[in-house]
Amino acid sequence: MRGTIKDVSPFIDIKCYHCGLPCEDNVITLGGNSFCCSGCKTVYEILSENNLCEYYELDKAPGVSLRHVSEESYGYLDEPQVRKKVLAFASYSFNRVQFSVPSIHCISCIWLLENLQRLNEGLIKSEVNFSRKQVTIDFNPSKVSLGAVARLLASLGYAPSITLEGQETIRPINHSLITKLAIAGFCFGNIMLLSFPEYLGVDETDHRLKLFFSYLNLFLVLPVILYSARDYFIAAWKSYKLKQINIDVPIAVGLAALFLRSGYDILSHSGPGYLDSLSGLVFFLLIGRWFQSKTYDSLSFDRDYKSYFPLTINKRIKEEWKPILVYDLQKGDVIRVRNMEIIPADCYIHSAEAFIDYSFVSGESKPVYATIGDFIYGGGRLLGKPVEFIVEKKISQSHLTSLWNNEVFHKTEESRYRKIIDKAAQKFTWAVMGLSAITASYWWLVAPSQMWLVVTSVLMVACPCALALAAPFTFGNMLRVFGRNGFYLKNADVIERLAAINSVVFDKTGTVTHGASEIKFTGHLTNEELGWVKTLANSSTHPFSQLVSKSISTESLAPIINFSEIPSKGVEGVIANHLIRLGSPFFTGFDGEQNSKSKVFVSIDGLVRGHFSIETSVRSGMQVLISKLSSKIPMYLLSGDHGLEEERMKNIFPSNTKMYFNQTPLEKLHFISNLQYNGFRVMMVGDGLNDSGALKQSDVGIAVADDTAVFTPASDGILKGEQLQNLNQFIKLSKYAIIILKVAFGISFMYNLIALGFAVSGHLSPLTAAILMPISSVSVVGFSTLAVNWVSRNQLNKKN
Amino acid sequence: MEIIILLIFISLAIAIAFLVAFVWNMRSGQYDDTYGPSVRMLFEDKKKEKADIKTSKK
Numbered sequence: 001m002r003g004t005i006k007d008v009s010p011f012i013d014i015k016c017y018h019c020g021l022p023c024e025d026n027v028i029t030l031g032g033n034s035f036c037c038s039g040c041k042t043v044y045e046i047l048s049e050n051n052l053c054e055y056y057e058l059d060k061a062p063g064v065s066l067r068h069v070s071e072e073s074y075g076y077l078d079e080p081q082v083r084k085k086v087l088a089f090a091s092y093s094f095n096r097v098q099f100s101v102p103s104i105h106c107i108s109c110i111w112l113l114e115n116l117q118r119l120n121e122g123l124i125k126s127e128v129n130f131s132r133k134q135v136t137i138d139f140n141p142s143k144v145s146l147g148a149v150a151r152l153l154a155s156l157g158y159a160p161s162i163t164l165e166g167q168e169t170i171r172p173i174n175h176s177l178i179t180k181l182a183i184a185g186f187c188f189g190n191i192m193l194l195s196f197p198e199y200l201g202v203d204e205t206d207h208r209l210k211l212f213f214s215y216l217n218l219f220l221v222l223p224v225i226l227y228s229a230r231d232y233f234i235a236a237w238k239s240y241k242l243k244q245i246n247i248d249v250p251i252a253v254g255l256a257a258l259f260l261r262s263g264y265d266i267l268s269h270s271g272p273g274y275l276d277s278l279s280g281l282v283f284f285l286l287i288g289r290w291f292q293s294k295t296y297d298s299l300s301f302d303r304d305y306k307s308y309f310p311l312t313i314n315k316r317i318k319e320e321w322k323p324i325l326v327y328d329l330q331k332g333d334v335i336r337v338r339n340m341e342i343i344p345a346d347c348y349i350h351s352a353e354a355f356i357d358y359s360f361v362s363g364e365s366k367p368v369y370a371t372i373g374d375f376i377y378g379g380g381r382l383l384g385k386p387v388e389f390i391v392e393k394k395i396s397q398s399h400l401t402s403l404w405n406n407e408v409f410h411k412t413e414e415s416r417y418r419k420i421i422d423k424a425a426q427k428f429t430w431a432v433m434g435l436s437a438i439t440a441s442y443w444w445l446v447a448p449s450q451m452w453l454v455v456t457s458v459l460m461v462a463c464p465c466a467l468a469l470a471a472p473f474t475f476g477n478m479l480r481v482f483g484r485n486g487f488y489l490k491n492a493d494v495i496e497r498l499a500a501i502n503s504v505v506f507d508k509t510g511t512v513t514h515g516a517s518e519i520k521f522t523g524h525l526t527n528e529e530l531g532w533v534k535t536l537a538n539s540s541t542h543p544f545s546q547l548v549s550k551s552i553s554t555e556s557l558a559p560i561i562n563f564s565e566i567p568s569k570g571v572e573g574v575i576a577n578h579l580i581r582l583g584s585p586f587f588t589g590f591d592g593e594q595n596s597k598s599k600v601f602v603s604i605d606g607l608v609r610g611h612f613s614i615e616t617s618v619r620s621g622m623q624v625l626i627s628k629l630s631s632k633i634p635m636y637l638l639s640g641d642h643g644l645e646e647e648r649m650k651n652i653f654p655s656n657t658k659m660y661f662n663q664t665p666l667e668k669l670h671f672i673s674n675l676q677y678n679g680f681r682v683m684m685v686g687d688g689l690n691d692s693g694a695l696k697q698s699d700v701g702i703a704v705a706d707d708t709a710v711f712t713p714a715s716d717g718i719l720k721g722e723q724l725q726n727l728n729q730f731i732k733l734s735k736y737a738i739i740i741l742k743v744a745f746g747i748s749f750m751y752n753l754i755a756l757g758f759a760v761s762g763h764l765s766p767l768t769a770a771i772l773m774p775i776s777s778v779s780v781v782g783f784s785t786l787a788v789n790w791v792s793r794n795q796l797n798k799k800n
Numbered sequence: 801m802e803i804i805i806l807l808i809f810i811s812l813a814i815a816i817a818f819l820v821a822f823v824w825n826m827r828s829g830q831y832d833d834t835y836g837p838s839v840r841m842l843f844e845d846k847k848k849e850k851a852d853i854k855t856s857k858k
Contacts (some may be wrong), residue, residue, distance in 0.1 A: 052845075107839045114840070130836040175826050186819045190812065210807060216812075378808075 016040050020155075043156055047112075050119055055112045060649060061110030064157035074150035076312035076323040077162075083146055086162065088136075094124070097401045101153065119480045120144055120152055135160075162311060177293065181286040183226040187220045188279040192770075194220075198272045199767050214266045217275045225259050229282045236385035247425035247468050250432060254463020255281065261456040274460060281465045284777045288472035292492045294479055310701045313337065313344055316388075318796065326395055333391040337382045343389065345378040346398040350388040355542065356380035358640075384542070416502050419496060419737065421471045422746055425464065425786025432462040450762060457764040461755035465773060466748030466780040470741055473781050477788040479738045485796060487721035487730050494716045497700050498734040500681045503695065504629060505672060507641035507686035508649065511704050513616040519551035523610010531556025532575040533602055536582055539563050540571045545582065546601050548612050570600075580604050616645075621725030623652060628728040630654040635681075638663050638671060640690050669693030685719075685727070702727075729795050736795070740787045744780050751776035 015022055018040035019031035028035045031048070035041040040063060047055055055062060076082050089096040104113070112127045117123040122144025126137040135158075139149055151389050155161050195212045235253030239245065255278065262273025312323040316334040329335065334350060337343050343356070355367040358380045367383055370376060376389065378398040397514070436458045441452040445593040471493040475492035482489055506512050525533065530552050537549035539560060556575070570583010581588045581603045588603035590611075600612040629635060633648065635657045639651060643661040660671065672694045675682050684691065684698035687705065695701030695715045703715035704724060719727065755772050758764040825831070 058843075110836055110839060111843055114843075128836055129833040131833050178826055179823050182819060182822055186815065190815065194808075209804070216808070 002643075007221075007482050015061065017056070017061060018044055020063070020064035030285055039157075046119070046156065052112065052115060052118060053665070055108045058111055059106045059108040062106050064103045074147040074154070076325075077150055077793050078145050078289060079312075079323065082312070082325065086146065088126055091284045093140055093142060094138065095148060096136065096138050097149065098134055098136045099150070099153065099162070100132075100134050101160050102133055103158055104128060104130065104135070109158070112156065113153075116152065120148075123149070125446070177286070179292055180228040180231075181283070181290055184224050184279060184283040184286050187228075188276070188283040191217045191220050191279050192276045195272065195276045195766075195770070199770070204362070208452045210272070211269065214272050217273065218263065218266050221259070221262075221275045221279055224279045224282050225255065228286060229255055230507065230655040230658045232285070244422075245426045245429050246419075246422040247464065250425060250429045250462060250464050251285065251468055254461075254465075257456045257459035258463070259451075261460065272766055274766050274769050277460075277469075277766070277773045280770075280774055281463060281777075282780075283612040284465060284774070287475075288469040288781075291476040292472035292479075294476060294483075295494075301599070321667055329391050329395060331391055331393065332678075334388055335391060336386055336388050338386045339382060339384060341382055343376055343378055343380050343382060345395045346393040346782065347375050347378070347389040347391045349376060352387055354385075355383040357383055362557055383546075416523045418496075419471075419493065420741065421468075424467065428467065432459070434762070435756065440670055444760070454759065455763070457759040458756065460773070461764060461769065462752060464748065464752065466751060466763055467745060468786060469777055470744035470748060470780050470784055473743060474741045474784040474788055476577050478733065480483045481733070481788065481792040481796075482730060485726065486723035486732075487717060487726075488719075489717040489773050490715070494700060495734045495737050497681070497716070498683070499738045501633070501683045501700060503634045503636070503675060503680040504683045504685065505636045505638055506697070507691045507694075508637060508645070509616065509641055509683075510687035511619070511691075512622055512637070512649070512652065513618050513645075518615050518617040519547055520553075520615065521610060522613065523602070523608075524603075525609055527554050527602060528556065529609070530554045532558065532578065532604075533582065535560055535575055536563070536571060537581050539573065540565050540582075542571070544614060545571060547614060548582070548600055559739065578604050579606070617650075619721065619724055620653060621722070624725040625727055626653060628725075630657075636660070636671075636675075638668050638694070640664065640668075665690045665693050667680040669697050669741055672697040683731075726796070731793055733795055736791045737788065740784055743787070744784045747783060748776060748780050751779075 011331070014034050016036035018035055021036055028038060028041050030041055030044065033044065035044065043063060046174060047053055051729050056614075064500040077086060084090070086097060087095055103111070104110070110130060113128050114126055116126045116137065122140045122142075122716060124138040124140060126135055128135050135153075139146075150160055150162070164796075194217050195214060198210065202536050231253045232248050232255060235246070235248035239249055239572055256282070258274050258278040262275050262278065265271035265273045276499075290625065311326065313326050313329065314336045315324045315329070316336070321336060335344075335347070349370055349372050354376075355369055355370040356376060357367045357412055358377070368380075369789040375392070378393075378395065407680070434457050439458050440455045443454050473491070475495045477491055478495050479492050482495075521576065531554045534549050534552040534554065535556050535558065537545040540546075558576040561574040563571070565571045565731055566583075566587070569587040570581060572581040572583075574580070582600060585599075585601050587589075588601040588608055589606060590601045590603070590608045600614070602609050604609065626635070630653075635653060637653060637657060637659040638657070639661050640663055641661060645659065646659060649659055663671070672682050672684060676697075676699070682698045683700045683702065684694045685702050685704060686695055687703055692714060695703065700717065702717045702719050704721055708720040751772060755764070755769070755776075758768055758772075
């Protein structure tokens, strides 16, 4: 089967049958369906040959675009030591592997990936975990190799992302919180049921029955206090040792008081105890924890430089190229890097010349030209033909990775902040201790025998359950609202830091501007001539030529004669008897202004016909965001790029914005820590590996990603590119979250005061406690949930 | 009234059995992916039939 290529006007909106993206340059039709690229067509062919076209029926245009995928051989997966690391289980005739496949996104994906055995006989079974975007494949290693399995996935557009560390630590799901919650809920329900007879007033003659219920309750509460509530006691003990008071201390004291007092009451036959309140409290507290623990499993917030580097590289061993792990590279090794691959270590160019795209490392958007003997920093991306390099430094000592030796990457993040809840808890604890002391001394004077009973009741009702619930529900709800709007936070604590932000630092490349370049043609060329230019540009591997070629949609079938490429000048060739030149002004004979660093001139038969200008385009929404932010928060712009675009940036940002160009990743980091030293709370918005240090150092580091399936550096939050303009709203919402939290604190204090009134006067019956505690928790939870939803609906609708 | 003690033990035993079953299910990963199984049950199971057609064609 062969597809035909035909010319289409770009105005007709044809969507690819496979991936659903608009077909830009040319449309390939096959079997009545249109495809945007040969990659998509190939997948369709594979599927239709194997009767797997049901794939297209389950969901409309379900495929993954293969336009920007660089081919990878996965040959390294067949090396014994790599295989051992990647496989989950291995025996002679049965292997199991778990791949993380970021491009899983719809029903069709699940269907296709679970029918893989119809494509290859060696596969036994495959199963998709949709929420974690993983696929587990069982296969027979004597029929198909691991590398071939990975290649099969990649050929269908489901390239597995493989990192050796990631593979070892595919995070086991933590079930312990749910288990604790389930046990607490179970015991709470049963204890409540068994306590009812007491409250409803069982006949005094049934004293034995009452005792039986009490003992049963005491037995049921043991798993709650020993297992479910364990974390609170451990956390309280830790904070006591650190001489810091956090919210866990009064909770643990309250729980202990409830348990001891109830145990005493039951064993001394003086009352039924407060066990239903105790288990209910633990149950509500755990619900709060569970609510706050929402995670975006398929996103990664902790990637370091290792995830960016290729896993293996071709190394020359005795005239043969063999894939070896990049971490095993030694000084003096000769390696070969292919087009679009990342150069893993600092090295010298050994053969030919190369264009290196450092945008990843430095933010510099224009590819750098380098020739034999030039020193290349690791992390650059090679454009063009394969090039050989001699390794100069091991990967762990290279220029780029030295950033990770900085101390910010080694200290725990949370310790820098004192959370609002802990500040409140501290005041609260002192107040409760003072109150208990006063009550104790009063009762000691009035009725010493009652003193302990009253003091324990004070400690019991002071247990700040509702207080502890306010933060998880407010922040947890906000986290969900953000997630629905394309802003994914690492955890709920980030919201609190986000609210305190008072300066914003932007990275230029990839954040303010798109990483990709935009080509504009100024001048006049006919359609036919445009086709010639495309043919000529296509023959050159220079990145500018590639960009020019991609920007032209008309094809020409005329052959090219006498093609030659003159380094740092341009390319020329004869097409249809016309001499066409593409390159620098001097080369093409242009005699106008010479400031033309990012322009490619075209001449036909010696006559200059115009130029292509290469620009990075500003993200849509950036202008809106900046105008919204400009009146409120000081902004800064950091760029690894040279100052060429300074003028353009000045048009976008307000005049008082400070801009810094030619910043190394380390300088960016220092810039942030300087701001912090001057008392600012800094939000860093960046995207690349080059911003990693700054993102980590900042109070809130936000990575901007157009496709959340691709790599993002370690950060506190991931923001979808198209949501960038709403960043202002997100900051505002987090400020509202703090206000809501404070009101919720107020409500919970109110209940505590009412309960304390009962306790201090010695009137706290088990029934009062059993009614007051759930009511306070439920009202705080209800208030914060409703308030967050109301505020966020108001705020996010206002923008439209 | 003594019978209520027996009844409570029976009801607790049943409830505990359910609790254990829940914890067991969860640990074995039944609730890890809540989306996949809901669509998987809708896929038509044509695997065998199609494979037969394919081999008969050859």
